[in-house]
Amino acid sequence: MKVDKLFLSLWVLATASVMVCESGQAALSEVKAQQTHLFFFFRDNGQDGVYLAASRDGLKYCPLNKDEPIFKAPASMGDGLTRDPSVVLGPDNQFHMVWTTGWWEKDNFGIAHSENLLDWQGVSSVPVMAQETSTLNAWAPEIFYDDLNQDYQVVFASTVRDKFPDGSSENAPDKKGLDHRQYMVSTKDFKQWSESHLFFDKGHSVIDAMIAKVVDGRYAMVIKDETFKPVARKYLQLYFSDSPKGPWSEPTEDISPKGLWVEGASLNKIGEEWLLYFDAYDNKSYGALKSTDLRNWQDISQQTSFPSGIRHGTVLTVPSERITHLLEGFDCQ
Template sequence: MPELTRRTALGGALALVASASVLNAPAASAAITPAAYVMGYFAESPNWEVASYGLHLAVSRDGLEWTPLNQNNPVVLPTAGTGGLRDPYIHRKQDNTFVVLATDLKGTNWAEQNQYIHVWDSTDLRSFTGYRRIKLHSLPTHSWAPEVIWDAGRRQYGIVYSANDGNRNVLMVNYTTDFRTVGGHQVYFDPGFNVIDGSFAFHNGMHYLYFKREHDFTLMGARSSSLAPGSFDRGVFTGAYRGPIGTEAPTVVKAIGQNVWYLWGDNWAPRNGYATVWRTTDLAAGTWSPVSNANFTQPMHGKHQTITEITQVEYDNLLARWGTPAWNRLKSHNFPDHFVRHANNVGRIDQYPFDPYRDSMWRLVPGLAASTGVSFESVNFPGRFLRHSGFVVGLAPNDGSAGFRADATFHRTSGLADSRWTSFRSHNFPTRYLRHSAFALRIDEISSASALGDRRDATFRIGY
């Protein structure tokens, strides 16, 4: 069953971003000094070449451009229940250690009525201990996307998740002090229509809850001065926000050191990328503006993200423990939802996501003709490189000749359309640059005086 149908019929979950220092001020006993973010997610690609139901991690300085860890492979896998997870959530506890919770579901068996969730403890997200499953209820329904709030008045954590109460899809809560034993379930949020997926933020004494309204697949916001069950039910105050097809799994993130918030949404169908992002400078107004794909890049295949602030030490330690990717992707400047790839040995840009996904993964190695340059070696066809022939760029095996080495070597320059990005000048035709034209790659003569469209065609972002 498609995810849209599954979630409409059965419900979803509440995504609660609780930050010790900013997003949910009562969430931790000792505030941290945030310097970066960690994202948790599971991974799926359009034609199921990737179907990875473990905890994946990525890090970011700004909450927009992400570096996948562990080569975009999972860092921990469940070993009980269905043996897979979806919708992970990372929560910083009062003692500044972490707890990780996730839906107990492998694959897309939407009819699964699972009352259990996966749970791990972690001091630093470099190791995971105490794996267990805990049961939240005995209802004939699911327990999807479990997430956490800290209720200071109760001195307890609330595990908030999606279920059906027999009338409609609602958000339920169980309270706990240790994430091992839990109290009975109760309805947390029921505005009178089917809802799933949400994200809390805290600002100027007010709590904000963003969630998915199911009947039109849009994101909306509610507010309350309290975190008590039912307190948001009559607090809906925003308009509806929707990605290109339909959006769920909102996550609210505050930019570190800025009066800016981002609202991430997960597109339920993998078109125009998996994510849509909005921006606001006034959380109380409840109005959001879309962020261009040029300004954010989610981890490849990342689904149902959770985003948590981390310190500089935690950021450095995560990179040291799990490592950065041994490959890169190249994003187009003027088609920022498109990435450079090879297809049938033709170089081109195509809209993300696609399979075979490895077609867009490149090892940027020292230039074959000059070590000061760069050559693009295919990840899924090692020994094959992007090279130009007759000014048309394609993928070809290295024949060892001087001509091939020169054709396959480029020199990085400041982006011709945006100095924060990168352009690639041909080694043996130094007035020509790598560019796309009608989505196909070639090298053409381009200068700072060329038309803006041509300069944008020749400008790329090196990322993951």
């Protein structure tokens, strides 16, 4: 009888240990499966650097790094600005960031790389548009990893003086209208870059293209119609393609909230829904739309909150375990 009781006790203890072990492994797996949505953005004119916020649900974003910049550009690079930051987590498990270095007469964008989003290496400018000597600017570079061609592509907006006749956007410093088109460069190693080439032209001024892989091997590009006259558009549209390098479909209808001038869109899938964030710069606010099919959109701006002063940011979803050093004590309720 004593032997039976001893055996039973040992069996219960062993079973409990297994259950605890399995429970611990399940909890660990759950932690590993958790994702955090990161928002990279700038404030004011971009003179203070790149800021970072995070969210568990994609709706409420709170500052990380004590709301201090995670990166500041060298003052000697362009105008020393870090506007329109765009970040991708590459297959090399490194974060790669590009940004706008200045406003006018700039033929480059900034680039830097990091393992932890705090320490940055390879900070430099990438020269673009060498073949177009009358280029006025290189705005809002957006980086995207093309897993089909296994390279990184960066799309950006430039006005090449007198190349396109529409001049339908606001005035440049030379008092002429702007005629932005999207251009692209690509690289496999961040050492050798392709020549800049015209990436997207629908016959009118556009800026702030952002590409995302969606479903069934298809790609979506959200872009701002920058037409200013005779009637200002200033809204967002989506295009679709079988390749991130195009060609692109005809546009959807205007998807941004009526009456708002918006830009700097960032598209990200969270669960079964697509969220599209935008900078409503004209009334100094930030907002979001949601959709399940990328066609029908609902304005959910009233459900969102962002750090104060946020401007033109990019959202990137990463495994939480990848950034535990940034999430210590993080509580965004």
